Amino acid sequence: MGSCKEDNGNLPNCLWVEGPIIVGAGPSGLAVSACLKENGVPSVILERSDCIASLWQQKTYDRLKLHLPKQFCELPLLGFPENFPKYPTKHQFISYMESYAKHFSIEPKFKQVVQRAEFDQVSGVWRVQTQNFEYVSRWIIVATGENAEPKIPEIPGSERFEGPVVHTSGYRSGSEFKHQRVLVVGCGNSGMEVSLDLCRYNASPHMVVRSTIHILPREMFGLSTFGIAMALLKWIPLRLVDKLLLLMANFTLGNTDRLGLHRPKTGPIELKNATGKTPVLDVGALSQIKSGNIKVMEGVREITRKGAKFMDGQEREFDSIILATGYKSNVPSWFKGSDFFTEEGMPKTPFPSGWKGENGLYAVGFTRRGLLGTSADAFNISRDIGGGFGCPGIPFFNLSPSITPVFILLFLGSDFFTEEGMPKTPFPSGWKGENGLYAVGFTRRGLLGTSADAFNISRDIGDQWRALRDSNLQR
Numbered sequence: 001m002g003s004c005k006e007d008n009g010n011l012p013n014c015l016w017v018e019g020p021i022i023v024g025a026g027p028s029g030l031a032v033s034a035c036l037k038e039n040g041v042p043s044v045i046l047e048r049s050d051c052i053a054s055l056w057q058q059k060t061y062d063r064l065k066l067h068l069p070k071q072f073c074e075l076p077l078l079g080f081p082e083n084f085p086k087y088p089t090k091h092q093f094i095s096y097m098e099s100y101a102k103h104f105s106i107e108p109k110f111k112q113v114v115q116r117a118e119f120d121q122v123s124g125v126w127r128v129q130t131q132n133f134e135y136v137s138r139w140i141i142v143a144t145g146e147n148a149e150p151k152i153p154e155i156p157g158s159e160r161f162e163g164p165v166v167h168t169s170g171y172r173s174g175s176e177f178k179h180q181r182v183l184v185v186g187c188g189n190s191g192m193e194v195s196l197d198l199c200r201y202n203a204s205p206h207m208v209v210r211s212t213i214h215i216l217p218r219e220m221f222g223l224s225t226f227g228i229a230m231a232l233l234k235w236i237p238l239r240l241v242d243k244l245l246l247l248m249a250n251f252t253l254g255n256t257d258r259l260g261l262h263r264p265k266t267g268p269i270e271l272k273n274a275t276g277k278t279p280v281l282d283v284g285a286l287s288q289i290k291s292g293n294i295k296v297m298e299g300v301r302e303i304t305r306k307g308a309k310f311m312d313g314q315e316r317e318f319d320s321i322i323l324a325t326g327y328k329s330n331v332p333s334w335f336k337g338s339d340f341f342t343e344e345g346m347p348k349t350p351f352p353s354g355w356k357g358e359n360g361l362y363a364v365g366f367t368r369r370g371l372l373g374t375s376a377d378a379f380n381i382s383r384d385i386g387g388g389f390g391c392p393g394i395p396f397f398n399l400s401p402s403i404t405p406v407f408i409l410l411f412l413g414s415d416f417f418t419e420e421g422m423p424k425t426p427f428p429s430g431w432k433g434e435n436g437l438y439a440v441g442f443t444r445r446g447l448l449g450t451s452a453d454a455f456n457i458s459r460d461i462g463d464q465w466r467a468l469r470d471s472n473l474q475r
């Protein structure tokens with residue numbers, strides 16, 4: 001990194017960055033930095049807070065555990081320690097992030113709030129301004145996350161309420177709400193888990209459920225529901241998988257309709273893919289709803305001085321209000337002069353193609369697919385900038401074997417497959433798509449078809465592999 005302008009008291013110092021500038025040191029920023037490093041590309045991470053993974057360290061509740069089993073949440077190139085449980089706690093996840101940064105010698109620049117970033121058409125570089133420096137590079141990687149700022153809804157009368165109003169980003173534990181009547185606004189994973197946590201401290205949570213919601217058990221028959229869905233998707237069409245999931249969910253959880261939790265008409269995975277709305281994975285809140293410890297309330301009409309009036313005409317008093325209303329991206333507030341992002345700060349081009357813009361612009365972690373999406377983006381970006389499928393490190397092949405099939409599944413955003421999830425080109429040519437996409441076992445010819453595919457794919461990748469290795473050796 002070199003200085004390109006002297007500080008004259010008014011202008012910020014200007015620093016030339018050799019590799020890409022990464023904005024944000026959450027899991028996405030760390031993952032892409034690690035993958036770049038493996039491809040021999042240096043980078044500089046600018047982080048507004050004073051630590052890595054600040055969302056996890058500073059804005060999550062104490063009891064939080066990963067919602068998905070660990071194999072679906074690991075970052076590229078370095079998996080979780082083997083002795084971690086299936087669903088690591090937030091503290092274990094943070095310690096994994098810290099070891100990850102240490103392993104790849106990633107040292108973000110902390111307390112650097114990116115206030116503006118813009119492509120300079122004249123000099124063909126990105127100018128990234130923080131409160132005390134201007135960083136300049138050919139590339140910028142936006143890694144500020146889908147959850148950069150709390151979403152605060154406008155509820156009539158909120159300003160009148162006399163008790164505390166806290167967003168879940170400021171909620172740590174129910175111990176602060178012992179024996180209180182608490183209004184929890186929102187019924188996603190956070191709303192459910194916070195309500196459950198409140199029950200453990202003898203508080204009386206009233207959870208507002210405004211719209212329809214899919215609740216699935218976190219596990220079915222001892223297996224992770226997400227894992228089951230991923231496995232089924234390999235073999236049967238998405239809508240059928242949704243039907244099976246709902247059938248099994250009704251079997252294990254019962255009919256949620258009669259608890260005031262109405263399911264959307266669209267199935268859970270189809271809905272997630274279309275709108276990004278994540279199904280709730282139940283870890284115990286539902287049984288508290290059944291036993292009446294968590295009360296389900298219809299939408300809030302208005303907040304009063306001492307409580308709330310609801311859409312169904314009821315009025316209740318509350319000591320505190322917790323807003324489990326989610327988060328939003330902050331990209332529009334600082335990223336200027338490009339139409340790559342929507343007004344909501346998400347890439348306009350959806351997954352799996354939303355990782356690359358123009359003039360050296362990249363985005364990682366805006367896929368609505370959690371940490372799995374992050375891995376896919378990080379891999380694509382490092383390959384694109386490093387130019388090296390086949391360079392030392394080869395991130396794709398360093399993913400753990402458990403994650404690799406899912407990783408391939410996530411690429412089904414291309415038009416290679418039919419709606420039924422079969423290759424459009426029939427046997428014997430349906431084994432190869434574009435951009436390194438392959439499919440094995442979709443031949444309707446049983447294991448014989450699988451053998452033919454496996455042979456073709458290994459020969460094809462092997463040829464490319466040898467060609468890349470040879471060209472690397474000649475460099």
Ligand SMILES: Cc1cc2nc3c(=O)[nH]c(=O)nc-3n(C[C@H](O)[C@H](O)[C@H](O)COP(=O)(O)OP(=O)(O)OC[C@H]3O[C@@H](n4cnc5c(N)ncnc54)[C@H](O)[C@@H]3O)c2cc1C
Nearest residue numbers: 024026027028048054055066067068114144145365370371
């Ligand atoms: C309660 C909760 C539980 C979750 N559980 C799971 C799970 O089990 N599995 C899963 O896959 N996903 C889960 N997620 C989703 C989770 O947010 C992501 O998987 C992960 O944290 C995303 O990483 P990220 O780096 O993209 O974003 P973040 O973790 O949000 O990191 C972004 C970083 O950018 C920094 N930043 C923002 N703006 C600026 C700026 N202007 N200048 C400089 N720095 C900036 C932030 O301080 C932050 O450190 C969960 C999310 C929440 C809120």
